[in-house]
Amino acid sequence: xNLEEKTLSSECVYDGKIMTVCRDEVEIxxxxxxxxxxxxxxxxxVIAALKDENTILAVKQFRYPLKKTxxxxxxxxxxxxxxxxxxxxxxxxxxxxxxxxxxxxxxYIYTSPGYSDEKLYLYLATDLEFVGEHPDDGEILKNYEFxxxxxxxxxxxxxxxxxxxxxxxxxxxxx
Amino acid sequence: xNLEEKTLSSECVYDGKIMTVCRDEVEIxxxxxxxxxxxxxxxxxVIAALKDENTILAVKQFRYPLKKTxxxxxxxxxxxxxxxxxxxxxxxxxxxxxxxxxxxxxxYIYTSPGYSDEKLYLYLATDLEFVGEHPDDGEILKNYEFxxxxxxxxxxxxxxxxxxxxxxxxxxxxx
Numbered sequence: 277x278n279l280e281e282k283t284l285s286s287e288c289v290y291d292g293k294i295m296t297v298c299r300d301e302v303e304i305x306x307x308x309x310x311x312x313x314x315x316x317x318x319x320x321x322v323i324a325a326l327k328d329e330n331t332i333l334a335v336k337q338f339r340y341p342l343k344k345t346x347x348x349x350x351x352x353x354x355x356x357x358x359x360x361x362x363x364x365x366x367x368x369x370x371x372x373x374x375x376x377x378x379x380x381x382x383x384y385i386y387t388s389p390g391y392s393d394e395k396l397y398l399y400l401a402t403d404l405e406f407v408g409e410h411p412d413d414g415e416i417l418k419n420y421e422f423x424x425x426x427x428x429x430x431x432x433x434x435x436x437x438x439x440x441x442x443x444x445x446x447x448x449x450x451x
Numbered sequence: 452x453n454l455e456e457k458t459l460s461s462e463c464v465y466d467g468k469i470m471t472v473c474r475d476e477v478e479i480x481x482x483x484x485x486x487x488x489x490x491x492x493x494x495x496x497v498i499a500a501l502k503d504e505n506t507i508l509a510v511k512q513f514r515y516p517l518k519k520t521x522x523x524x525x526x527x528x529x530x531x532x533x534x535x536x537x538x539x540x541x542x543x544x545x546x547x548x549x550x551x552x553x554x555x556x557x558x559y560i561y562t563s564p565g566y567s568d569e570k571l572y573l574y575l576a577t578d579l580e581f582v583g584e585h586p587d588d589g590e591i592l593k594n595y596e597f598x599x600x601x602x603x604x605x606x607x608x609x610x611x612x613x614x615x616x617x618x619x620x621x622x623x624x625x626x
Binding site: 302306340 | 477618625
């Protein structure tokens with residue numbers, strides 16, 4: 277069975293700072309035509325950073341689309357053409373003030389493949405050294421250190437509901 | 452530290468079928484003004500459905516934003532005002548042809564809280580009975596049955612990269 281969808285036409289209805297939104301007409305394999313609304317996003321990085329064996333760094337941020345503050349792992353958007361591994365190092369330092377000597381890739385995830393092309397690269401960072409914070413302009417966040425086992429418990433129970441955080445914890449700490 | 456952001460004005464730049472896109476001017480706690488681009492989405496449900504102790508149901512779908520076919524758990528959008536538990540039963544049957552007698556909530560996730568309000572409710576479904584497929588109009592997918600341990604291995608290795616699938620597997624099958 278052919279699942280592919282062919283683009284017949286594309287109209288970009290919004291070209292913003294962090295996203296472009298397009299409405300494409302597609303032909304599905306049955307010959308039927310349909311529309312697809314899609315968000316184009318630069319993608320980003322997510323870092324599970326261990327200060328020591330049982331201490332993980334986390335951030336609290338007001339997430340405007342949700343109108344509330346939630347707990348997440350440090351993360352950030354890729355700049356155009358930026359190498360994900362370099363972006364991870366940059367974001368970790370910007371958000372927490374730490375540099376890591378030891379990096380391990382945990383692959384990537386698609387956050388919402390039904391309507392967005394956002395792809396996030398996940399990392400485990402260890403051997404940390406504090407070098408001082410340089411927060412992004414216009415981004416205000418609060419730093420936390422958690423016992424790793426407590427953080428994992430909150431991911432599992434649903435108290436921590438940020439998808440990228442759940443995914444990075446799963447890939448980093450479960451067999 | 453106050454992390455909250457106050458809405459100064461909101462302009463919805465696209466009102467589509469599955470999303471509304473708005474550009475809001477906000478005031479952050481320092482008094483500084485900034486813009487937030489946000490996607491409003493109905494949210495949805497994700498189902499980890501076990502046919503037997505070691506067999507999980509999965510679907511392959513062409514995800515147009517990615518321009519490729521990926522493997523995911525059965526999932527679908529909430530209809531307006533729909534109860535997530537009822538939506539999960541509806542989507543499982545639509546996508547796989549199975550009804551489940553036994554449902555367990557696995558909480559929810561925010562797929563991309565930086566720019567979207569999408570919230571997905573996760574479920575574990577067991578005690579399945581095949582009642583026949585009723586695929587959604589305009590949605591073509593291919594059904595699979597996987598040994599659960601092999602599926603989990605692919606989630607862990609990154610071969611399965613769909614975030615909602617990783618999250619549901621983590622909440623359903625890990626302690």
